[in-house]
Amino acid sequence: MSDAPGIVWLASFPKSGNTWFRIFLANLAAGRDEPADINDLDERGGIASSRHEFEAATLLDSGLISHADIDRLRPRIYERIAAETKAQRWIKVHDAYTLTEAGEPLLGRGAARSAIYLVRDPRDVAVSLAHHNTTTIDAAIALMNRPDGALCRGRRGQPPQLRQQLLGWSGHVASWLGQTDVPAHLMRYEDMRADPHRAFAAALGFAERPASAEDIARAIRHADFAELQRQERERGFTERTSRTTPFFRAGEVGGWRRELTGEQVAALERAHAPMMARLGYELSEVAEAAA
Amino acid sequence: MAEGEGEPPVHSYRISGLAVASQLELLGAIDAPANDDAPDITVRLQAAPQTLAGGVAGGPNWEIEGERVLLRVPRVGRFLIEGGRHIGVELEPGATPRDASIFVLGVSFGILLHQRGAMALHGAAVARDGRALAICGASGDGKSTLSTALCRAGFEFVADDICAVSLGDDGRPLVWPDGRQLKLWREAIDQLGVAQSQGAAVRGGIEKYFIGAPAAAIAAPRLTAIYVLNDVRPPRAEAIEPLNLPDAMRALDLQAYRPAIRARIASKPHNLAQSAAVLRHARAFRFDRPRGFEHMDRLVEALAAHWEALGR
Numbered sequence: 001m002s003d004a005p006g007i008v009w010l011a012s013f014p015k016s017g018n019t020w021f022r023i024f025l026a027n028l029a030a031g032r033d034e035p036a037d038i039n040d041l042d043e044r045g046g047i048a049s050s051r052h053e054f055e056a057a058t059l060l061d062s063g064l065i066s067h068a069d070i071d072r073l074r075p076r077i078y079e080r081i082a083a084e085t086k087a088q089r090w091i092k093v094h095d096a097y098t099l100t101e102a103g104e105p106l107l108g109r110g111a112a113r114s115a116i117y118l119v120r121d122p123r124d125v126a127v128s129l130a131h132h133n134t135t136t137i138d139a140a141i142a143l144m145n146r147p148d149g150a151l152c153r154g155r156r157g158q159p160p161q162l163r164q165q166l167l168g169w170s171g172h173v174a175s176w177l178g179q180t181d182v183p184a185h186l187m188r189y190e191d192m193r194a195d196p197h198r199a200f201a202a203a204l205g206f207a208e209r210p211a212s213a214e215d216i217a218r219a220i221r222h223a224d225f226a227e228l229q230r231q232e233r234e235r236g237f238t239e240r241t242s243r244t245t246p247f248f249r250a251g252e253v254g255g256w257r258r259e260l261t262g263e264q265v266a267a268l269e270r271a272h273a274p275m276m277a278r279l280g281y282e283l284s285e286v287a288e289a290a291a
Numbered sequence: 292m293a294e295g296e297g298e299p300p301v302h303s304y305r306i307s308g309l310a311v312a313s314q315l316e317l318l319g320a321i322d323a324p325a326n327d328d329a330p331d332i333t334v335r336l337q338a339a340p341q342t343l344a345g346g347v348a349g350g351p352n353w354e355i356e357g358e359r360v361l362l363r364v365p366r367v368g369r370f371l372i373e374g375g376r377h378i379g380v381e382l383e384p385g386a387t388p389r390d391a392s393i394f395v396l397g398v399s400f401g402i403l404l405h406q407r408g409a410m411a412l413h414g415a416a417v418a419r420d421g422r423a424l425a426i427c428g429a430s431g432d433g434k435s436t437l438s439t440a441l442c443r444a445g446f447e448f449v450a451d452d453i454c455a456v457s458l459g460d461d462g463r464p465l466v467w468p469d470g471r472q473l474k475l476w477r478e479a480i481d482q483l484g485v486a487q488s489q490g491a492a493v494r495g496g497i498e499k500y501f502i503g504a505p506a507a508a509i510a511a512p513r514l515t516a517i518y519v520l521n522d523v524r525p526p527r528a529e530a531i532e533p534l535n536l537p538d539a540m541r542a543l544d545l546q547a548y549r550p551a552i553r554a555r556i557a558s559k560p561h562n563l564a565q566s567a568a569v570l571r572h573a574r575a576f577r578f579d580r581p582r583g584f585e586h587m588d589r590l591v592e593a594l595a596a597h598w599e600a601l602g603r
Contacts, residue, residue: 069366080351157479
């Protein structure tokens with residue numbers, strides 16, 4: 001049995017386990033006895049917001065046209081990839097699921113066969129995001145709480161990727177779980193950590209990517225955090241943005257209890273309580289006391 | 292009939308070594324006195340088709356049919372690039388010739404150079420004593436920033452975006468000026484402290500500006516080295532290393548201006564022969580360096596010293 005061909009979106013708010021899962025996929029595809037090099041992943045389908053891909057396809061310098069106009073061209077790029085790809089291509093995407101000004105899905109209509117949507121407790125996301133962006137935790141929370149939040153929006157320089165609308169943490173989740181264009185499978189980071197085999201096997205099944213239990217187990221071992229940290233320590237990691245903080249930190253679940261102040265927890269929970277409840281993230285006593 | 296059609300071109304430039312007669316004012320281009328010789332290239336405001344009959348889509352906003360390429364730029368217009376000789380522009384309602392200028396000088400000219408079978412590298416070039424070095428790399432890698440810093444360290448500005456390379460009578464490669472000014476983002480202008488050299492915005496509403504260089508080349512200096520920028524990552528240290536011939540050939544292919552359309556226009560054997568001819572006299576290197584303005588002085592010094600040591 002072979003993979004069902006086409007694009008599979010690997011969608012998430014940043015710092016929700018997307019890269020870990022992609023490294024697992026790369027190891028699964030490589031099927032070798034040693035872990036794949038995290039800086040040379042075969043399974044790298046890229047990121048939907050790649051500026052390089054956009055410029056290569058449109059011939060245009062993305063810095064010279066508006067974000068909205070870039071967005072109007074983006075659906076065509078994915079439709080083209082979908083038409084040309086004969087294999088299964090997993091593409092990472094941090095954009096919220098939005099429509100362009102022309103009223104069509106940013107990610108194209110009918111371009112993808114399915115999506116895996118990864119979600120993580122927003123309180124842990126805040127800690128991880130602050131480390132990743134080398135900002136304060138308050139700045140990370142502000143980005144998560146802004147309904148018009150975006151990545152790479154600045155136009156004083158050339159950001160590494162195209163502008164990605166996030167719509168805030170709740171808005172991001174709601175946009176992906178609410179859309180009906182692409183069949184989506186929800187995968188919680190906490191479930192990935194607790195029982196990776198079960199979580200990953202379910203995602204692969206949804207995407208019609210066949211794999212034996214043995215292969216899945218080996219790929220999980222090769223994508224173990226200790227292994228990723230070892231490789232990053234020795235050779236660095238191409239997707240690292242901070243000069244000081246490693247990309248692969250603890251990957252911890254619940255670390256926010258130690259790292260966030262009561263006020264920070266309350267700020268997140270006030271903004272996201274309904275979506276947290278929907279996803280099974282319990283509100284803390286701090287927020288309940290404050291309420 | 293579109294605005295300006297039938298009227299004679301009023302602006303005269305020299306771009307990438309070619310005589311250009313244009314109805315549009317092209318910001319940042321090198322003015323050249325008009326003479327009676329027929330120009331190599333004409334640029335006109337004209338009606339452009341919505342689509343090319345018999346054309347094949349090459350990307351979401353462009354199509355190609357024989358020697359004609361039709362490029363759509365959102366909210367600016369349609370650009371018809373024909374036979375390596377002519378660029379026709381139909382502006383969208385609300386767009387001005389000023390909006391179109393940078394898309395004529397950049398992408399349209401890049402396509403036109405490919406149609407002419409010329410070598411067009413996506414990169415910047417600076418020169419000293421009649422010899423030039425080119426800096427290639429992905430968009431956003433800091434080619435313009437590094438070349439601005441080199442110009443402040445005494446190099447002449449040659450090209451900022453498109454390096455047109457041709458072979459001289461002696462078979463040695465020459466690189467042609469693509470304009471008289473660099474183009475820098477606001478962030479780089481502030482970090483390099485070159486606000487006093489800042490000119491007009493490259494396009495209205497965009498925080499990218501023309502920057503006057505202390506000295507700009509008018510003639511074509513000899514291209515002696517091509518440096519391809521890479522991010523430095525452990526365990527690789529900051530270094531300039533020569534590329535062997537196969538890697539250098541591959542690098543020139545990858546660093547061509549918009550390889551996707553070049554592949555549709557120029558044949559592989561033609562491109563290979565061209566790269567081989569250039570590499571007979573110019574050497575190619577990979578330059579692994581950290582990002583960040585704080586490294587700029589050191590990088591300029593390292594690059595200048597490396598290039599000088601290559602000699603003539």
